[in-house]
Amino acid sequence: MGIFSIFKSKKKKQNEKYNLGLHKSRQTLGSLKKVLESNNTITDDLYDEIEEILIGADIGVDTTLKFMEILKEQQILKNISNPLELQEIIVDEIFNLYLEGEIVRSDINYVKGNLNVYMFVGVNGTGKTTSIGKLAYKFKSDSNKVLLIAADTFRAGAIEQLEVWAKRANVSIFKKEPGTDPSSVIYDGLMMAKHEAYDVVLIDTAGRLHNKVSLMNELSKMRRVIDKVTGKGPEETLLVIDATTGQNGIKQAEIFKEATDVTGVILTKLDGTAKGGIVLAIKNLYQLPIKFVGLGEKITDLVLFDIEEYIYGLFSDFFGG
Numbered sequence: 001m002g003i004f005s006i007f008k009s010k011k012k013k014q015n016e017k018y019n020l021g022l023h024k025s026r027q028t029l030g031s032l033k034k035v036l037e038s039n040n041t042i043t044d045d046l047y048d049e050i051e052e053i054l055i056g057a058d059i060g061v062d063t064t065l066k067f068m069e070i071l072k073e074q075q076i077l078k079n080i081s082n083p084l085e086l087q088e089i090i091v092d093e094i095f096n097l098y099l100e101g102e103i104v105r106s107d108i109n110y111v112k113g114n115l116n117v118y119m120f121v122g123v124n125g126t127g128k129t130t131s132i133g134k135l136a137y138k139f140k141s142d143s144n145k146v147l148l149i150a151a152d153t154f155r156a157g158a159i160e161q162l163e164v165w166a167k168r169a170n171v172s173i174f175k176k177e178p179g180t181d182p183s184s185v186i187y188d189g190l191m192m193a194k195h196e197a198y199d200v201v202l203i204d205t206a207g208r209l210h211n212k213v214s215l216m217n218e219l220s221k222m223r224r225v226i227d228k229v230t231g232k233g234p235e236e237t238l239l240v241i242d243a244t245t246g247q248n249g250i251k252q253a254e255i256f257k258e259a260t261d262v263t264g265v266i267l268t269k270l271d272g273t274a275k276g277g278i279v280l281a282i283k284n285l286y287q288l289p290i291k292f293v294g295l296g297e298k299i300t301d302l303v304l305f306d307i308e309e310y311i312y313g314l315f316s317d318f319f320g321g
């Protein structure tokens with residue numbers, strides 16, 4: 001049974017955060033339903049319209065073309081002539097496309113009783129600091145002792161911004177003077193975390209993109225420091241990507257992926273875009289799991305990525321939702 005039938009038969013209850021956070025994207029992809037309804041037969045024109053909507057939702061040209069091939073294949077295979085029956089194939093195949101031969105685990109690497117270190121990287125303004133604040137709150141709510149390390153010593157105001165989040169989440173922060181070498185802040189912060197038996201350390205880094213070589217050098221220096229203090233690398237290095245920046249934005253983030261060992265993606269501002277298809281583009285482009293999505297600006301608006309909730313949120317009108 002495909003995911004479509006499961007949703008349909010279970011009359012799945014909608015996750016409110018996904019429902020609200022995806023309302024803009026639902027308007028774009030939701031127009032698929034109207035297009036399917038307004039056609040009596042399946043024609044090349046209908047396929048062109050579907051393709052246009054998917055590209056407009058930022059699924060990415062390559063992924064869309066791949067998807068369209070699958071859709072046409074399945075239509076022939078299943079002998080479908082009523083356009084509305086394509087709904088089921090669309091939903092099932094988007095699901096399959098995301099899962100394709102992949103690490104789909106979206107939960108975060110975490111070992112109770114250990115010092116768990118998470119590093120956040122990405123282009124400036126993508127939502128690194130905000131996501132750290134939200135995650136700190138999550139970890140704290142799960143009874144962890146949490147420390148934020150202010151290793152963005154570059155941008156004016158960055159340390160203060162992290163302090164505000166530390167207060168909101170009611171967690172500790174380790175900071176030094178602006179302009180200090182980020183690796184030395186990380187070293188001292190981690191030493192403190194080790195001695196004071198913290199469970200979780202979240203490291204904020206600067207988002208500037210100067211040039212690739214110096215970015216690489218700086219990020220590998222940070223990792224060496226983490227290795228040295230903890231005897232292992234970070235549990236996760238999370239690449240933070242802004243969903244509203246579209247295909248160009250995600251291309252920029254590629255530099256970070258090349259510069260360091262990224263283990264997963266946090267996709268922020270999904271609530272601010274009608275182009276929620278970017279989830280599939282990232283998967284296709286980076287072959288990285290999306291671990292969390294930002295669905296708003298409140299401290300509780302960062303949720304574990306769940307492909308089923310995502311697809312249900314996008315296509316709820318297919319299910320009469």
Ligand SMILES: Nc1nc2c(ncn2[C@@H]2O[C@H](COP(=O)(O)OP(=O)(O)OP(=O)(O)O)[C@@H](O)[C@H]2O)c(=O)[nH]1
Binds near residue numbers: 129155270294
């Ligand atoms: N609507 C919405 N806004 C978000 C989300 N995540 C972050 N933002 C906003 O995005 C803006 C930038 O966020 P920051 O956390 O400062 O981004 P950053 O990556 O730390 O930026 P730099 O430190 O300059 O590199 C802020 O105004 C946040 O409120 C989200 O999921 N939804």
Ligand SMILES: [Mg+2]
Binds near residue numbers: 130204
């Ligand atoms: Mg920041």
